[in-house]
Amino acid sequence: MTRKIFWEDAYVREFDSTVNSVDGNQVVLDQTAFNPRGGGLLGDIGTLNGVKVTDTIKAGEDTIAHVLETPGTFAPRNPVHGVLDWDRRHRIMRMHTSAHLLSAIFNKETGALITGNQIEPEKSRIDFSLEDFDREKMLIYIGRANEAIAKNAPVKIYFMKREEALQIPGITKLASVTPPEVKDLRIVEIEGYDLQADGGVHVKSLGEVGKIEALKFENKGKSNRRLYFTIP
Numbered sequence: 001m002t003r004k005i006f007w008e009d010a011y012v013r014e015f016d017s018t019v020n021s022v023d024g025n026q027v028v029l030d031q032t033a034f035n036p037r038g039g040g041l042l043g044d045i046g047t048l049n050g051v052k053v054t055d056t057i058k059a060g061e062d063t064i065a066h067v068l069e070t071p072g073t074f075a076p077r078n079p080v081h082g083v084l085d086w087d088r089r090h091r092i093m094r095m096h097t098s099a100h101l102l103s104a105i106f107n108k109e110t111g112a113l114i115t116g117n118q119i120e121p122e123k124s125r126i127d128f129s130l131e132d133f134d135r136e137k138m139l140i141y142i143g144r145a146n147e148a149i150a151k152n153a154p155v156k157i158y159f160m161k162r163e164e165a166l167q168i169p170g171i172t173k174l175a176s177v178t179p180p181e182v183k184d185l186r187i188v189e190i191e192g193y194d195l196q197a198d199g200g201v202h203v204k205s206l207g208e209v210g211k212i213e214a215l216k217f218e219n220k221g222k223s224n225r226r227l228y229f230t231i232p
């Protein structure tokens with residue numbers, strides 16, 4: 001089991017830890033600030049004791065593996081100093097919070113469910129099911145998201161009893177996704193806009209996003225729409 005420093009504080013860029021296990025070029029630590037790939041987010045990159053980490057993945061339910069560019073000389077109980085590629089990670093946090101905000105606004109305005117998303121540092125996308133697709137309206141919704149960003153609502157993260165959380169309408173806006181089978185669900189709330197069960201990294205207030213810019217709208221079949229967006 002890996003302690004998730006990024007759940008306690010998503011702004012930790014450097015940390016000290018200890019090697020738990022090594023498997024080829026994958027290293028598991030007792031705690032890490034590296035967020036693993038999943039939920040549409042890329043895994044973090046950076047360094048462990050100066051050795052490049054090219055990806056971070058889930059190696060089990062509560063185990064996180066750092067994928068090294070070259071197998072290092074890591075061995076169990078070795079001390080490790082980890083450093084995140086912070087510029088990239090901070091952009092992922094800003095993109096991720098943007099995606100939640102956009103999803104909430106699309107869902108509220110159109111009833112669309114989110115069918116997928118891919119959060120990357122330079123360009124992200126959201127897929128949603130919507131029959132009636134109007135480009136002008138989409139631009140209006142993105143304008144609403146930018147108004148929300150200008151108001152700088154706080155992004156709060158806390159845990160809630162699963163049964164209690166599941167009573168909240170729209171707790172998961174992802175079509176076909178059921179929250180994990182755990183006693184307490186991790187909730188990400190953009191105050192006044194959105195409440196989601198979510199395991200990813202976010203900024204602490206909307207203002208940090210800056211601005212959302214639409215890049216491209218695509219029709220992906222009868223009722224599947226795709227939005228590409230960025231944050232300049």
Ligand SMILES: [Zn+2]
Nearest residue numbers: 039096198200
């Ligand atoms: Zn999310």
